Amino acid sequence: MTQTSGRDAAPPDPTEYDPFSYEQDEDPYPVYRWMRDEAPVYRNERLDFYALTRFQDNLDAFLDAETWSSNWGTSLEFMDGPKGDTGLMIYMDPPRHTRYRKLISKAFTPRSIGALEEKIREIAVGYLDALVGRPRFDAVADFTARLPMDVISSMLGIPESDRLEVQRNSNMILHRDPGNPMPVKEAFVAQAKLMEYLTKHIEDRRRRPRDDLMTRLTQVEVPDDDGTAQRLSDDDIRAFMILLATAGNETVTKLLATAFHELWRNPDQRRTLVENPDLIPNAVEETLRFDPPSQYQGRVTTRDVTLHGRVIPKGARVLLINGASGRDERRFPDPDRYDVRREIDMHLGFGYGRHICLGASLARIESRIGIEEFLRRWPSYEIPPDGIRRMHSSNVRGFSGLQIDAR
Numbered sequence: 001m002t003q004t005s006g007r008d009a010a011p012p013d014p015t016e017y018d019p020f021s022y023e024q025d026e027d028p029y030p031v032y033r034w035m036r037d038e039a040p041v042y043r044n045e046r047l048d049f050y051a052l053t054r055f056q057d058n059l060d061a062f063l064d065a066e067t068w069s070s071n072w073g074t075s076l077e078f079m080d081g082p083k084g085d086t087g088l089m090i091y092m093d094p095p096r097h098t099r100y101r102k103l104i105s106k107a108f109t110p111r112s113i114g115a116l117e118e119k120i121r122e123i124a125v126g127y128l129d130a131l132v133g134r135p136r137f138d139a140v141a142d143f144t145a146r147l148p149m150d151v152i153s154s155m156l157g158i159p160e161s162d163r164l165e166v167q168r169n170s171n172m173i174l175h176r177d178p179g180n181p182m183p184v185k186e187a188f189v190a191q192a193k194l195m196e197y198l199t200k201h202i203e204d205r206r207r208r209p210r211d212d213l214m215t216r217l218t219q220v221e222v223p224d225d226d227g228t229a230q231r232l233s234d235d236d237i238r239a240f241m242i243l244l245a246t247a248g249n250e251t252v253t254k255l256l257a258t259a260f261h262e263l264w265r266n267p268d269q270r271r272t273l274v275e276n277p278d279l280i281p282n283a284v285e286e287t288l289r290f291d292p293p294s295q296y297q298g299r300v301t302t303r304d305v306t307l308h309g310r311v312i313p314k315g316a317r318v319l320l321i322n323g324a325s326g327r328d329e330r331r332f333p334d335p336d337r338y339d340v341r342r343e344i345d346m347h348l349g350f351g352y353g354r355h356i357c358l359g360a361s362l363a364r365i366e367s368r369i370g371i372e373e374f375l376r377r378w379p380s381y382e383i384p385p386d387g388i389r390r391m392h393s394s395n396v397r398g399f400s401g402l403q404i405d406a407r
């Protein structure tokens with residue numbers, strides 16, 4: 001399979017960037033480079049979208065939520081109309097977004113998340129210790145997909161016995177068949193099952209409050225447009241739970257597997273981390289810069305925008321490709337080099353501005369602990385040539401399988 005570096009890849013085909021292309025999924029970085037250099041305001045007529053790739057352009061757009069609206073959704077295949085009634089704050093604009101975000105953000109501050117460190121380590125160690133002694137295992141199925149689901153489930157209050165079923169349903173909602181970006185029939189069935197499950201638990205929390213996020217969501221109040229405090233509706237609570245359960249799973253799963261893959265490709269970098277585990281937090285940031293799990297954030301313009309001499313008209317669908325911005329040499333020297341010692345003052349791997357990843361602290365701590373505990377057990381693992389499977393989605397990038405030969 002093609003390696004994921006822009007460094008030694010074949011020259012890009014500059015005719016089209018297609019976020020649904022399996023071929024480009026293998027290594028989108030050459031086409032991103034061409035877009036940054038030759039088409040900083042890229043236009044795809046066939047799929048009807050624009051795209052920005054340069055670091056500064058995307059940073060400016062992330063910081064201006066009034067011009068770059070999230071209300072049409074953030075993933076190209078779903079940007080077919082306003083998503084105002086979904087209750088998902090990721091699709092809301094200010095001021096509604098600000099109100100919704102405020103009521104949940106306290107649970108995700110670095111301080112609240114720091115208190116979970118011991119619990120997160122216990123979960124990670126449980127999965128990894130169970131693999132010790134096996135000559136080969138799948139880092140995704142056996143570890144990176146399990147850790148974030150367990151962590152967010154325990155925060156929300158989903159009991160252990162239900163987690164596999166909840167995860168199966170959440171994954172099915174996200175599943176896409178080759179060549180078809182839309183959800184499959186089974187996805188709607190899974191969604192109905194998940195809704196029914198959550199409704200039952202929300203009722204239970206209203207009757208018997210517990211010390212978990214689900215209970216907190218039944219108790220918080222959010223001011224409506226005229227300032228009157230309102231409890232969240234069941235629809236809103238379900239939307240919150242689904243967003244929290246889905247936003248953090250795929251992404252951490254992919255980030256950890258990408259880090260393991262990149263560290264295997266760069267054994268000198270891996271050795272550096274084994275010898276200096278205090279650099280692991282920086283390796284997490286470098287991975288988010290180099291090959292982030294969430295490659296672009298979709299927006300719709302609320303006015304005409306002129307950039308680099310081109311006009312993006314009001315109402316246009318625009319992909320802010322943060323995956324491309326991490327490789328922008330205008331911001332990062334030698335950007336195609338994966339360097340765990342790189343000094344990074346800012347990257348766009350978690351987006352930026354009002355919608356900057358709510359779970360960033362949680363993602364950072366899970367990823368740090370995941371890498372620490374993994375390298376402690378397997379400091380010089382190998383990945384067999386047929387052991388890499390890439391998943392395909394328009395904006396999530398990473399592996400669905402990564403075989404590890406233990407050593």
Ligand code: HEM
Pocket residue numbers: 070074089090091101148152243244245247248249251252255292293294297298348349350351352354355356357358359360362363
């Ligand atoms: C490495 C892991 C992760 C990555 C790369 C990531 C990436 C992102 C990005 C790029 C955004 C911005 C979306 C936009 O601007 O439209 C975002 C938002 C969000 N993320 Fe994450 N995320 C990660 C982990 C998590 C985790 C663990 C949670 C757990 C709760 C989470 C919850 C959210 C939520 C709720 C939002 C929406 C925030 C808002 O609209 O204000 N994420 N994430």
